[in-house]
Amino acid sequence: MKPSEVLMHFDQFINKKNLSFEAVIIGGTALSVLGIISRQTRDCDVLHPIIPNNILKASKQFAKLHNLDSNWLNNGPKDLVKDLPKNWIDRTQVIFQGQALRLRTLGRIDLLRTKLYAYCDRGFDLADCLQLNPTKSELYVIKKWIKSLDTNQDWPEHVDNVFNQLAKRLSHEL
Numbered sequence: 001m002k003p004s005e006v007l008m009h010f011d012q013f014i015n016k017k018n019l020s021f022e023a024v025i026i027g028g029t030a031l032s033v034l035g036i037i038s039r040q041t042r043d044c045d046v047l048h049p050i051i052p053n054n055i056l057k058a059s060k061q062f063a064k065l066h067n068l069d070s071n072w073l074n075n076g077p078k079d080l081v082k083d084l085p086k087n088w089i090d091r092t093q094v095i096f097q098g099q100a101l102r103l104r105t106l107g108r109i110d111l112l113r114t115k116l117y118a119y120c121d122r123g124f125d126l127a128d129c130l131q132l133n134p135t136k137s138e139l140y141v142i143k144k145w146i147k148s149l150d151t152n153q154d155w156p157e158h159v160d161n162v163f164n165q166l167a168k169r170l171s172h173e174l
Contacts, residue, residue: 001066003032003041004096010073011098013062014055021055022102024048024092026077026114028128030105033095036131043072047106047114048081048089080114083149112138117146120162129166136172139163 001009007029014021028041051059051073059073081088084106091107105111112134119125134142143163147156167173 003029007096010062011101014058015100017058020100024104042069043074045077046075047077051075113142116142120146120159
């Protein structure tokens with residue numbers, strides 16, 4: 001199932017259980033719902049809030065019914081909240097509104113921050129970064145922010161290399 005279909009069915013599922021959930025999501029599911037990417041994703045990354053136990057329990061029941069990973073709804077990126085610039089929550093936008101499920105995602109610059117950070121950290125988010133098509137000025141601002149996130153002495157050089165390769169692919173010069 002595509003992420004938007006999963007969310008629609010999960011909305012119906014939790015609605016029947018008289019549950020509701022509102023969250024900020026990032027990652028592939030957010031990009032798919034926004035129409036930026038068209039690939040399937042394995043999970044739905046909830047940035048904020050911490051997923052309540054009743055919703056986690058329902059998501060695991062839902063996963064069994066729909067052959068999804070039991071951890072398809074997760075708080076994997078929750079630690080990014082402390083690193084995002086002040087007032088990030090004010091820049092969020094609603095991307096899914098169901099009867100029991102309301103999902104927001106980050107504004108463009110903050111969404112770019114999280115995806116480009118993931119690319120620097122994990123190295124396998126290139127396709128998503130290219131689809132987001134950051135401008136030269138966005139890359140400049142975000143690179144500075146990403147460099148501040150890790151104290152490893154090799155991190156700044158690594159970030160420079162990753163951003164230079166990405167800029168080349170986007171026909172930008174940094």
